[in-house]
Amino acid sequence: MVEVSIADEDDIEKWNSYVDRSPQGNAFHYDEALAVIADHSGTDCHRLIGYKGQEVVGLFPVFERGTLGQSVAFSPPPNLLIPYLGPALLNIEKLKRRKAERRHGRFVRGCFERLFEEVSPRYVSLRTDGRYADLRPIKWTGFDVTPDYTYTVDLTVGEEELLASFSSDARSNVRSGEEIEYTVEEGGEEAIRRIVTQMIERHEAQEVFYGITPEFVTDLYRSLPEDRCRPYSISVDGAFVGGMVTLEDDDTIYRWQGGAKHDADVSANDLLDWGIMTDAMDRGIETYDLVGASNPRLNGYKAKFSPDLRTFHNAERASPAMKLAAEAYKRLR
Template structure:
């Protein structure tokens, strides 16, 4: 069957539930929400080997000022990675079959990209999809990226003891101050905190709108949770978490204070929550910026590699410039 557009939501979501690479970001209604708010057209492709669906890839297409863009995920969604999700059996296959599957996926993908003929294509892959050779053989450029993963299969005591000594001291200070972590579905304080955080860094907020976040919360109240950290009645920190297969500290911000290291305490409380809920891994997203790494490494996570693949045609340089200087910054 090759590559086809999938229009069956149930089939799509069942595949994502079973896929070793499927995240909440891949779920049908999440993708449709991105389409609604971003203005990009969702192309939910499935790739078959014979009659078996072996991979899905949600792509987003948009034509801007005559330039054709293809993304997974598109900009301003806050989604750190998306791209390909392989079938449930992929990780247990022998190496020759894994490579056969990946070659089929890469070749079918490349054929479809050639038909669409975008000026610029950018796909951010999930962390545990590391064999991207088949895409380089099809002349795609590959950029490495990184994230931090904390192993939650360890006991909570072992996790705590592996923290940097100074971090443990800062968390204990938060305990003495009786800070409170409160779950909420109110997006407004989160959105305000994020706007202020990026404004302080002279950056544009990488989120489409507040209503975009509100729709996601409404759709996935069990899997997207906002946590507000209070000092008495004042909110001093916030984090919106992805709680599906893996626990991700997704979108967050804090009020900076020399007296209260709120981010340290907030992260520790989220780690405890993830452990209590039975998650096996906690992702400390944001290992690509030097100023963030110093904070995140206090928790002694492991460094995990991710990749982005991209391709540009003759007008691609202009499209790439537009992406980084106009589109991504908006």
């Protein structure tokens, strides 16, 4: 029997340690990140936790709000460009397949039963971490499941082998950096503001919606455990050119926000990404998640780092009428 409940004070105190122990836990699952996401999305976060006796089975943060007179639920909520959330399992990989699948299924069913008891959402949307590979329990509870894709770079191979795997132009751009007066540095809140403002201006120029604000990202930076949010800036000849805000868990660094097109006459983004990768390798990080591989316009740039293609999933449960209502919510600022 798996018992699912809303996390109490004791559960929340231990929440981040559970995230670190889960194979599917990522930087966006941390308790502090959930609080900031809820605040900036205008939602209530329901931190679901499952137990088998005294043993934690899984975590499942869900964000809920009312729109058009109905309750809708998301994990993660839209517009803040959180790439993955959904369930994070614990203490299951040690079990044999039959028992592991039974426990996983009971946890997922228990989460949705608790969610529908608490808020009765008419629409639920999920986007799961790529390491959450078995979507069958979600599908069996009435969800439509579709695949999506991201690129990941293996950082365990070492600098020399990694650079050799890059495309010829990427290798050339990195090596030509030896002839350029540039720096890639980790900064703080001011770096975040410059990076996000540059992204806002770039999207405005393209007349494309961009839901991220400097306030949201600085709140994440302040709230997350130390070193989980790292804003990197690249300067050429002493002048700021661009940057990247990364998020990080124990083994993965996420290329989250930044990398805007710039006016500098150097391949600054190649040098920036290389600097982020080498810095992460020095800390023992194993994977660089490039956060997305479904935009053909951007894939050409990301693919030159010789990444692996990883699948993650979207899941949706709703009536046709509520799907329209959810789309209306996603368009709200």
